[in-house]
Amino acid sequence: MTMQVIQHIELGSAQSSITFSNIPQTYTDLLLVTSIRDTSGGFQLLLLDINGSSSNRKWRSLFGNGVGGVGSQTETSGNPANTIALVNGAVGGPISVVAYTSAQLYFPNYSGSSFKSFSADSVTENNSTENYNFIEAGLWEQNSAITSLTVKTTNTVAAGSSATLYGILKGSSGGVTVS
Amino acid sequence: MSYIALANITLSSAASSVTFSNIPTSVNGVALRDLVLVIDGTASVGINVSIFFNNDNTTSNYPYVRMIGNGSTTSSDTANPTVIGDLQTTRGMIKLSVMDYSATDKHKTLLSRFDNPSSVLGAIALRWANTNAITSLRVRDTANAATFSIGTTFALYAIAG
């Protein structure tokens, strides 16, 4: 099967982070799909550690917030090196309802022996006028295979947040040729 | 099975283009609806990457709209038809979906995300102004001068429906 669920988790109580460890090295790409909320008020940060580390990262982002705010940042912009997106926090400030941020991260060739690219897309829809559509180009500047992924927020990941890790396996079928 | 791997290649030498041919509309009796192409790697110089379907090289048949950020500024344009994203000399990726590729009653639409952490990132919506089913796709440097580098991977998948 080309695309399989490796693991899925939904938090029954708040946690500081969710870690997928011992990721099998038998797939080609990884897809991490999350529905995340922070326990503190306002928009907070979604962060990602790779193999337990927030270091050796480059990223570039592009975002809009629906009320005229647009921007593009890098890992030198002042946010932590392991920033992935903005997420909804608890009700307060610009957040008017309890709502989870949807974020999707794609890691091609995660088990290879060169630097690892990844692509992140997220939205913080929360029924108010200010929301963020945030996309990011990421690079983990290590040649090691990715064996663990840790998702966390600025403060604490709220109960009800979920994360699903999929493995995608390249292959051939249908007589398609490539040259 | 709804997500099907069709073909893939890891370049063992630099290549000016990569072509996927004989794309079927079904596999083992399962009708295929959408295509997903994942490119991961580098180019010999920073390039725009173009896509062409079924040997249609008429660029005006591929109108597009792009939003792009470079880490400090943002912009949007429609200036470069056929383009699906950028690749640079440092590692980046392009991931795109072609909706209803096997349909014969509509133009084909494509959504692409391109990610270069040391350069630019963005998203593109593109339309191929042709109602034929897609049977082949080719990607290359828009300027047709540079090459995809050794080690760059191209993987094509189909989604059944």
Place this chain on the structure above:
Amino acid sequence: MSEVITKLVIDCETGIQSVVPLTPEELEERALMAAQAELDRQAREAEEAARLAAKASAEAKLSALGLTKSEIAALLK
């Protein structure tokens, strides 16, 4: 008794989920990050509020000069 902050670890090979207390180093890192993030959040919200206020002020001044709403909208597009 103070709350014990924990993290969830899922072993993808076995499926075993472990709830693990944070180490003192992890707790300190969290505290530092949270403090900085709060400053960043306040700065972000202040910047957005200032931008909206400046936009409203500009629209009011343009209106006072005699521009219509559609002219102001076209100018600010």
